[in-house]
Amino acid sequence: xxxxxxxxxxxxxxxxxxxxxxxxxxxxxxxxxxxxxxxxxxxxxxxxxxxxxxxxxxxxxxxxxxxxxxxxxxxxxxxxxxxxxxxxxxxxxxxxxxxxxxxxxxxxxxxxxxxxxxxxxxxxxxxxxxxxxxxxxxxxxxxxxxxxxxxxxxxxxxxxxxxxxxxxxxxxxxxxxxxxxxxxxxxxxxxxxxxxxxxxxxxxxxxxxxxxxxxxxxxxxxxxxxxxxxxxxxxxxxxxxxxxxxxxxxxxxxxxxxxxxxxxxxxxxxxxxxxxxxx
Amino acid sequence: xxxxxxxxxxxxxxxxxxxxxxxxxxxxxxxxxxxxxxxxxxxxxxxxxxxxxxxxxxxxxxxxxxxxxxxxxxxxxxxxxxxxxxxxxxxxxxxxxxxxxxxxxxxxxxxxxxxxxxxxxxxxxxxxxxxxxxxxxxxxxxxxxxxxxxxxxxxxxxxxxxxxxxxxxxxxxxxxxxxxxxxxxxxxxxxxxxxxxxxxxxxxxxxxxxxxxxxxxxxxxxxxxxxxxxxxxxxxxxxxxxxxxxxxxxxxxxxxxxxxxxxxxxxxxxxxxxxxxxxxxxxxxxxx
Amino acid sequence: xxxxxxxxxxxxxxxxxxxxxxxxxxxxxxxxxxxxxxxxxxxxxxxxxxxxxxxxxxxxxxxxxxxxxxxxxxxxxxxxxxxxxxxxxxxxxxxxxxxxxxxxxxxxxxxxxxxxxxxxxxxxxxxxxxxxxxxxxxxxxxxxxxxxxxxxxxxxxxxxxxxxxxxxxxxxxxxxxxxxxxxxxxxxxxxxxxxxxxxxxxxxxxxxxxxxxxxxxxxxxxxxxxxxxxxxxxxxxxxxxxxxxxxxxxxxxxxxxxxxxxxxxxxxxxxxxxxxxxxxxxxxxxxxxxxxxxxxxxxxxxxxxxxxxxxxxxxxxxxxxxxxxxxxxxxxxxxxxxxxxxxxxxxxxxxxxxxxxxxxxxxxxxxxxxxxxxxxxxxxxxxxxxxxxxxxxxxxxxxxxxxxxxxxxxxxxxxxxxxxxxxxxx
Numbered sequence: 003x004x005x006x007x008x009x010x011x012x013x014x015x016x017x018x019x020x021x022x023x024x025x026x027x028x029x030x031x032x033x034x035x036x037x038x039x040x041x042x043x044x045x046x047x048x049x050x051x052x053x054x055x056x057x058x059x060x061x062x063x064x065x066x067x068x069x070x071x072x073x074x075x076x077x078x079x080x081x082x083x084x085x086x087x088x089x090x091x092x093x094x095x096x097x098x099x100x101x102x103x104x105x106x107x108x109x110x111x112x113x114x115x116x117x118x119x120x121x122x123x124x125x126x127x128x129x130x131x132x133x134x135x136x137x138x139x140x141x142x143x144x145x146x147x148x149x150x151x152x153x154x155x156x157x158x159x160x161x162x163x164x165x166x167x168x169x170x171x172x173x174x175x176x177x178x179x180x181x182x183x184x185x186x187x188x189x190x191x192x193x194x195x196x197x198x199x200x201x202x203x204x205x206x207x208x209x210x211x212x213x214x215x216x217x218x219x220x221x222x223x224x225x226x227x228x229x230x231x232x233x234x235x236x237x238x239x240x241x242x243x244x245x246x247x248x249x250x251x252x253x254x255x256x257x258x259x260x261x262x263x264x265x266x267x268x269x270x271x272x273x274x275x276x277x278x279x280x281x
Numbered sequence: 282x283x284x285x286x287x288x289x290x291x292x293x294x295x296x297x298x299x300x301x302x303x304x305x306x307x308x309x310x311x312x313x314x315x316x317x318x319x320x321x322x323x324x325x326x327x328x329x330x331x332x333x334x335x336x337x338x339x340x341x342x343x344x345x346x347x348x349x350x351x352x353x354x355x356x357x358x359x360x361x362x363x364x365x366x367x368x369x370x371x372x373x374x375x376x377x378x379x380x381x382x383x384x385x386x387x388x389x390x391x392x393x394x395x396x397x398x399x400x401x402x403x404x405x406x407x408x409x410x411x412x413x414x415x416x417x418x419x420x421x422x423x424x425x426x427x428x429x430x431x432x433x434x435x436x437x438x439x440x441x442x443x444x445x446x447x448x449x450x451x452x453x454x455x456x457x458x459x460x461x462x463x464x465x466x467x468x469x470x471x472x473x474x475x476x477x478x479x480x481x482x483x484x485x486x487x488x489x490x491x492x493x494x495x496x497x498x499x500x501x502x503x504x505x506x507x508x509x510x511x512x513x514x515x516x517x518x519x520x521x522x523x524x525x526x527x528x529x530x531x532x533x534x535x536x537x538x539x540x541x542x543x544x545x546x547x548x549x550x551x552x553x554x555x556x557x558x559x560x561x562x563x564x565x566x567x568x569x
Numbered sequence: 570x571x572x573x574x575x576x577x578x579x580x581x582x583x584x585x586x587x588x589x590x591x592x593x594x595x596x597x598x599x600x601x602x603x604x605x606x607x608x609x610x611x612x613x614x615x616x617x618x619x620x621x622x623x624x625x626x627x628x629x630x631x632x633x634x635x636x637x638x639x640x641x642x643x644x645x646x647x648x649x650x651x652x653x654x655x656x657x658x659x660x661x662x663x664x665x666x667x668x669x670x671x672x673x674x675x676x677x678x679x680x681x682x683x684x685x686x687x688x689x690x691x692x693x694x695x696x697x698x699x700x701x702x703x704x705x706x707x708x709x710x711x712x713x714x715x716x717x718x719x720x721x722x723x724x725x726x727x728x729x730x731x732x733x734x735x736x737x738x739x740x741x742x743x744x745x746x747x748x749x750x751x752x753x754x755x756x757x758x759x760x761x762x763x764x765x766x767x768x769x770x771x772x773x774x775x776x777x778x779x780x781x782x783x784x785x786x787x788x789x790x791x792x793x794x795x796x797x798x799x800x801x802x803x804x805x806x807x808x809x810x811x812x813x814x815x816x817x818x819x820x821x822x823x824x825x826x827x828x829x830x831x832x833x834x835x836x837x838x839x840x841x842x843x844x845x846x847x848x849x850x851x852x853x854x855x856x857x858x859x860x861x862x863x864x865x866x867x868x869x870x871x872x873x874x875x876x877x878x879x880x881x882x883x884x885x886x887x888x889x890x891x892x893x894x895x896x897x898x899x900x901x902x903x904x905x906x907x908x909x910x911x912x913x914x915x916x917x918x919x920x921x922x923x924x925x926x927x928x929x930x931x932x933x934x935x936x937x938x939x940x941x942x943x944x945x946x947x948x949x950x951x952x953x954x955x956x957x958x959x960x961x962x963x964x965x966x967x968x969x970x971x972x973x974x975x976x977x978x979x980x981x982x983x984x985x986x987x988x989x990x991x992x993x994x995x
Contacts, residue, residue: 014370014372014374015377017367018376018382018386021386025386025388025389026385028396028404031400031403032396045407046407050407099293099294100294103290110290113294113298115556117301118555118559119552119555119556120306121499122551124523124527124548126528126531126532126540126544127308127312127527127540127541127545128305128309129532130311131308132304134311135303135311149300150304153303153304153305156297158496162451165488165491165492166454166458166488169458184285185285185286185290186289199454199458202454203450207447207451210391210447213391214391214393235393235395238395239395246395249395250396250399257392261387261388264384265380265383265384268380268383268384268450269380271450
């Protein structure tokens with residue numbers, strides 16, 4: 003038994019370490035380029051992989067200036083956090099309702115398919131109409147962007163939540179019902195906490211999608227003077243010249259918050275209460 | 282009691298459904314309206330009836346974009362799901378430095394498209410040929426992104442590289458719903474490794490497998506960022522995905538009406554594929 | 570209980586964020602000041618425009634100028650147009666995008682603006698001919714032109730005693746000479762499809778009439794006829810480029826040229842800043858693409874790179890004109906030309922960047938014609954067609970595809986042109 007345990011942890015570890023090289027190399031390149039000057043760029047192997055001549059944070063400082071970093075970061079954080087919170091509250095709720103009813107009630111079955119199929123609408127066809135509609139409704143601002151995100155990620159999150167529900171026994175709800183709790187209370191007191199690992203998953207997936215998204219804010223907020231980080235980062239590129247060094251520095255900076263968020267969330271994915279509760 | 286449940290469910294569903302209709306269904310219908318016009322994206326337009334739809338089916342460029350996109354979606358979905366399941370199992374086992382590994386494998390997903398594009402372009406253009414040279418093989422001498430027949434492989438690699446993280450997370454959260462006693466029961470029976478996985482674990486994570494399949498197929502059918510970052514549709518228009526055409530010709534070019542028709546058809550195609558997928562995996566779930 | 574607490578926590582957090590963010594709104598502008606907004610598409614010139622914006626606002630109390638230089642401006646303009654959120658002035662290129670805007674009646678007639686008198690006639694003519702069908706009025710004031718030909722490494726040329734070629738044969742001879750020395754004559758970055766257009770335009774301008782596209786639209790000729798020589802000549806340059814030109818992008822090509830890996834790079838003057846960022850000491854000059862077989866038959870490829878249009882929706886045209894006056898002050902024009910190696914469209918004695926020395930003679934003499942691709946609709950993706958052509962090297966197939974696609978993508982325009990012809994005959 004003991005021997006087997008050792009084998010079963012060493013094999014995955016070795017494979018994981020090998021796999022890591024596919025991530026370490028791009029990361030190394032990103033960091034090295036972020037510290038170099040444009041004049042240190044070249045097309046030769048040794049030229050691109052060599053360490054920068056001087057380690058200085060000038061690129062980072064300049065990148066922060068170009069993107070108006072703190073302000074853009076503020077808006078990115080605002081939009082991402084509000085979207086994530088709303089997603090967890092709203093999507094888990096509707097995911098629960100649809101997940102529990104879709105198989106034996108035609109109406110909910112239809113609503114489920116209706117919303118989930120919304121996931122497959124190519125964004126390009128929505129862009130123009132949405133730009134027009136949000137402007138008409140006075141929502142051509144960051145709040146409109148959040149509303150749109152809540153709608154865009156609803157189909158995927160509903161799928162995730164209702165998929166997760168399959169493994170939560172009905173008996174738990176019925177027990178609460180016998181105690182006289184309303185459906186609303188049963189949901190928030192029994193089901194919602196049980197779905198914690200899925201909340202964390204949804205939080206990570208939604209946050210990541212929102213954090214990196216350029217299109218929606220571009221279409222909805224263009225010209226409003228408000229930038230998110232990815233929007234501001236578009237300033238590094240133009241057709242006739244891209245300052246990769248500044249851009250890479252900037253991307254490294256914007257990577258940190260979402261990585262921290264992920265590390266916090268992933269603990270929740272694993273330490274879910276389900277394992278104990280479902281037994 | 283029954284009434285309370287019904288009322289609560291409706292009270293939750295209706296406002297959310299309305300919100301969804303406002304920001305998804307209505308704009309979609311407006312888009313459908315544009316598909317019957319020769320709208321450029323601004324200015325005046327005329328009704329052209331079904332001209333755009335008729336053109337769609339005779340347009341070789343649109344046709345080859347469907348073939349390319351579907352090929353890419355199938356191959357990438359398989360690659361990603363195989364890797365993700367393995368990775369999820371590895372990351373879920375009792376290894377050291379779990380947190381570190383999980384963080385590291387998440388990284389590809391966070392790097393912006395510009396960075397990914399630059400690095401992989403460099404990788405395929407300079408590094409791979411140099412390595413191939415050192416290894417003494419004649420193959421891979423020039424960038425695979427420069428060849429019509431191989432460029433799509435480069436896109437598969439990058440798509441998979443980026444998408445594995447997301448799918449792994451979903452599989453990991455699926456593995457959390459597998460009770461410990463299932464494993465224990467398995468090992469008592471002497472089931473080990475693959476057998477244990479197929480017989481005991483996999484059936485329990487089928488809902489997550491089907492979610493991942495649907496998400497993968499959908500995401501890769503809609504592939505856009507990776508195309509922009511790597512090839513911009515080239516070489517020789519061999520990697521023009523459907524979304525790339527819709528965006529490039531509809532939003533940036535003057536074909537908004539025509540590409541709206543393309544988007545409508547595309548939407549219908551994906552819905553059919555995905556509903557079929559869901560029905561199929563739904564049956565599987567019930568069987569188990 | 571746990572769930573409720575969690576939910577409440579999330580709600581509170583949500584409200585808090587709302588409250589904080591709402592405080593940010595609320596500062597309104599003074600009503601007596603007219604605000605003029607410019608959206609211009611030359612992202613790389615954003616520093617210049619920031620400077621202009623500041624200088625203007627420092628000297629004007631009644632007008633507040635805002636200049637936006639977004640990346641991907643055409644997508645941004647479109648979404649703003651559909652929202653009916655029009656900027657007062659747009660800075661765009663003299664290409665088909667402009668033709669569409671004129672046709673969509675988004676732009677105002679500015680023929681009353683007196684600054685137009687100072688603009689070189691040749692550039693005003695270009696704007697006229699860009700209109701899909703002739704429209705009464707003037708809708709743009711050209712600001713800067715660019716020129717495309719061949720950039721060359723001056724030091725390499727001087728060391729080896731190479732001469733600037735004056736006709737096609739001399740160019741090919743030069744390429745052979747360079748190749749014999751073991752140096753790569755040309756670098757290409759054809760992985761970025763748009764760079765395929767640069768040599769194409771430069772060759773086409775010398776071998777075809779400027780109004781080729783219009784003639785095709787009127788049904789008087791075909792591209793198969795007009796572009797045959799251009800295609801063949803373009804193809805013959807390929808053997809003097811890198812072995813696998815489709816592996817390298819624009820950025821790779823700029824870097825390689827900057828590092829002295831090739832003697833020439835057929836691209837526009839806009840590439841110079843990117844090249845110099847890699848190697849600031851490189852000595853770059855340029856010459857006109859000698860596409861013609863006769864030494865005096867060449868034409869410089871030059872079009873309007875940036876022009877300003879006042880939108881129909883602009884409420885205060887006088888204020889917009891005042892902004893234009895400021896932009897067109899000699900001093901500002903010179904500053905732009907210096908920063909971007911551009912060619913001013915205004916009459917006057919401006920100093921041109923040194924890498925345009927080789928083209929100066931043509932510019933002064935006005936021996937210039939517009940880029941052919943300024944008339945191509947972007948959705949036809951001529952750049953991608955060219956890349957395909959260069960890969961497959963099949964001239965006949967390429968020209969046939971070109972003609973077929975042209976008819977297909979320009980159907981509505983061709984119909985419009987024909988209707989116009991019909992009406993004006995009667």
